[in-house]
Amino acid sequence: MFEIVKVICGAEKSKCHGVNQFLRFSLSLSTLIQVTVVDLETKTMHIDTCYVIDNICTHYFLTEDRAVKVLPWINTQIENPKSLLRLAKSSDQGLRILGVYSLAENKHWQDYQYRFIAQNSDIRTLIGLARCQDVDSRFFLPVPKPPPIKHYLEDEFRILLSSLPKEDIDKCVAYFTSTALHQGNVSEERGGLHSFGGSGLEFAKSVSQVPEERVEIFCLQALDVHSTVKSHCEEIVQLGGLHLLEQLYEKRKNSIVIRRYIAKILGNLSVHENLHSHIAKSGWVTLLAQWIKSVDLTLSLHAARALANLDRDFGQRVYQDGVYLIHPIHRSKEPVYVDVIFVHGLRGGPFKTWRQQDRKEPDANVQSDGTESVRLGTYTFCWPKDWLAKDCSHIRILSVERTLQLRANKLKDKLKQADVGSRPVIWVGHSMGGLLIKEILKQAENDVKLHDMVKNTIGVVFYSTPHRGSSLAAFTNQASFILFPTVEVQEMSRDSLFLRTLQRNFQRLALDYNFSCISFGELEKMSVGPKVKLLVVPPESSDPGIGQFYTLNTNHLNICKPWDRESDVYKLTLNFIRNCIRINKVEQWFKSGLSFPEMKK
Numbered sequence: 001m002f003e004i005v006k007v008i009c010g011a012e013k014s015k016c017h018g019v020n021q022f023l024r025f026s027l028s029l030s031t032l033i034q035v036t037v038v039d040l041e042t043k044t045m046h047i048d049t050c051y052v053i054d055n056i057c058t059h060y061f062l063t064e065d066r067a068v069k070v071l072p073w074i075n076t077q078i079e080n081p082k083s084l085l086r087l088a089k090s091s092d093q094g095l096r097i098l099g100v101y102s103l104a105e106n107k108h109w110q111d112y113q114y115r116f117i118a119q120n121s122d123i124r125t126l127i128g129l130a131r132c133q134d135v136d137s138r139f140f141l142p143v144p145k146p147p148p149i150k151h152y153l154e155d156e157f158r159i160l161l162s163s164l165p166k167e168d169i170d171k172c173v174a175y176f177t178s179t180a181l182h183q184g185n186v187s188e189e190r191g192g193l194h195s196f197g198g199s200g201l202e203f204a205k206s207v208s209q210v211p212e213e214r215v216e217i218f219c220l221q222a223l224d225v226h227s228t229v230k231s232h233c234e235e236i237v238q239l240g241g242l243h244l245l246e247q248l249y250e251k252r253k254n255s256i257v258i259r260r261y262i263a264k265i266l267g268n269l270s271v272h273e274n275l276h277s278h279i280a281k282s283g284w285v286t287l288l289a290q291w292i293k294s295v296d297l298t299l300s301l302h303a304a305r306a307l308a309n310l311d312r313d314f315g316q317r318v319y320q321d322g323v324y325l326i327h328p329i330h331r332s333k334e335p336v337y338v339d340v341i342f343v344h345g346l347r348g349g350p351f352k353t354w355r356q357q358d359r360k361e362p363d364a365n366v367q368s369d370g371t372e373s374v375r376l377g378t379y380t381f382c383w384p385k386d387w388l389a390k391d392c393s394h395i396r397i398l399s400v401e402r403t404l405q406l407r408a409n410k411l412k413d414k415l416k417q418a419d420v421g422s423r424p425v426i427w428v429g430h431s432m433g434g435l436l437i438k439e440i441l442k443q444a445e446n447d448v449k450l451h452d453m454v455k456n457t458i459g460v461v462f463y464s465t466p467h468r469g470s471s472l473a474a475f476t477n478q479a480s481f482i483l484f485p486t487v488e489v490q491e492m493s494r495d496s497l498f499l500r501t502l503q504r505n506f507q508r509l510a511l512d513y514n515f516s517c518i519s520f521g522e523l524e525k526m527s528v529g530p531k532v533k534l535l536v537v538p539p540e541s542s543d544p545g546i547g548q549f550y551t552l553n554t555n556h557l558n559i560c561k562p563w564d565r566e567s568d569v570y571k572l573t574l575n576f577i578r579n580c581i582r583i584n585k586v587e588q589w590f591k592s593g594l595s596f597p598e599m600k601k
Helices: 064-077 081-088 093-104 111-120 123-130 153-163 171-182 212-226 230-238 241-251 256-269 273-281 284-291 297-310 370-375 383-391 408-417 432-445 448-455 471-475 497-512 568-591 596-600
Strands: 024-028 031-039 044-052 056-060 194-196 201-203 323-327 338-343 395-400 425-430 457-463 516-522 526-529 532-534 548-552
Touching: 081 093, 081 111, 081 123, 093 123, 123 273, 123 284, 123 297, 153 171, 153 212, 153 241, 171 212, 212 230, 212 241, 212 256, 230 241, 230 256, 230 273, 241 256, 256 273, 256 284, 256 297, 273 284, 273 297, 284 297, 297 323, 323 383, 338 383, 338 432, 338 568, 383 395, 383 568, 395 408, 408 432, 408 448, 425 432, 425 568, 432 448, 432 457, 432 497, 448 457, 457 568, 516 568, 548 568
Parallel strands: 338 395, 338 425, 425 457, 457 516, 516 548
Antiparallel strands: 024 056, 031 044, 194 201, 323 395, 526 532
8 A cells, every 4th residue: 555665774765655654753964763664565564773864854754653553453444434534633643644645545435435534524634635636526525605795796895805904004905905996886776885894985986887707806806915914814704705705706616817816815814824724614625625636727836835834734834925836736755855946037927937938830840839739738837847846856846926025035034934945945047036046045144044045055047147237127118018117127237236246145155055056048139129129138147157057049038938848948957956956965975974885775
């Protein structure tokens, strides 16, 4: 039932898969431990002493006493739902995780057996099952029917939004709230002018007719930004926000845009552990378990983030708004050795920036055009998830949603809550995302709580990052479809003091902390306005003067979008990441005091 790999004494191969991996604890560099090795075929067990070479790795183990008691029992109870459920609801964390895995592996039970589990699972077990890969949907009860509402749905949302706190909110929250409150059709048959909530805010009749679904999306946008404010989340739940989302889903369940926004809001609310029971009791875990399997990448990853935040039994990492777990999105028995963090540039996105290059026209050297490749499933909308995760094992992949409001000082704190810095880190940045990475490392060095973020950096990948400025800074008006004319763009002017200081500091960090760097520069001009073509980031700016540097025959937007898995840019990136991991392992071996003969065992 489980794959068992023996722990080899004195070596790095402490990759114990299966039953002997279920009690979680963190292991520091060169920790000497005793590990129980269980052989399922012979039903024998022995104790090995081994070094753990990972910088900080998370593993699961059963102690000798638990292995002796649990292992034979599991083999005899695998078809007994009641027994496995008792194990999943154990007071012992390791046994709970073992119980959930054992339940999820059952694919051929009768309907009544799944229904028994669905009706008797506690919240922790339900969430654990939802995060298991390919889990049977019959483990989850149907979504309960939402309670009736007193007013029209859009009016209920307006009541909710107008009742949320209005003091000390930033401009972004205020803008979306105002937009939602004033859009729509407040018709005379609904009673003319309305006044909603405790604030007594009055609403005039809309001067134009706005489609109902569009109004609902405005309300969701406002609720989304409110749910990023900690003090507002509890009020959203107390004021019936979860039930309103249920009503809206029931009404618009075929709208992918509505589902994406709901999943995103649930991800924001799930950051706060005191709201977990409210989310689960409202039936959202059932829908999140469905959505995480969706072929729609955005919906799937919003659901994955929400479920990961709800699943505190499997780890205390928290994925704040704007930080997305790309891989692994399910509970995994495979240990994670390295984090790979993707940071997009202005007007990019945490998913769309990292898609495969668009196929607008058939290519003479490629058999398939874009339409066919999407239809046949050979096109990827996120190559880090579909390619990198398969080509490079034992990594966790995160993608950051970089907004104009989210700069280095905020982002580094969010990454810390996601446990970034507790293990080796490789950063990947496109355009100004690369500048943000440099700023994060600069700030982390001077912050005692975040110093591990730079200390454990082992590699950085730059795609057309304007280390010395961009020609586009002078064309922001014409090229506003690429970059907003903001202070950040002003900082991109050639050889600005900000860029020179940031570059000198980065070069020093790379030497002081001994991490590798690879950079890519564009050679193809792109249109930035009427009759204006230019290199957005010319090679003399995209070359940081440290590490490897390659120029590619592509433009600024496509440089981080490989044509296929055999593209030079992907193969070079993959080999760089693999080499960073190998070098880091060798360095850890030496630090642990192991000699070459021991390393060969």
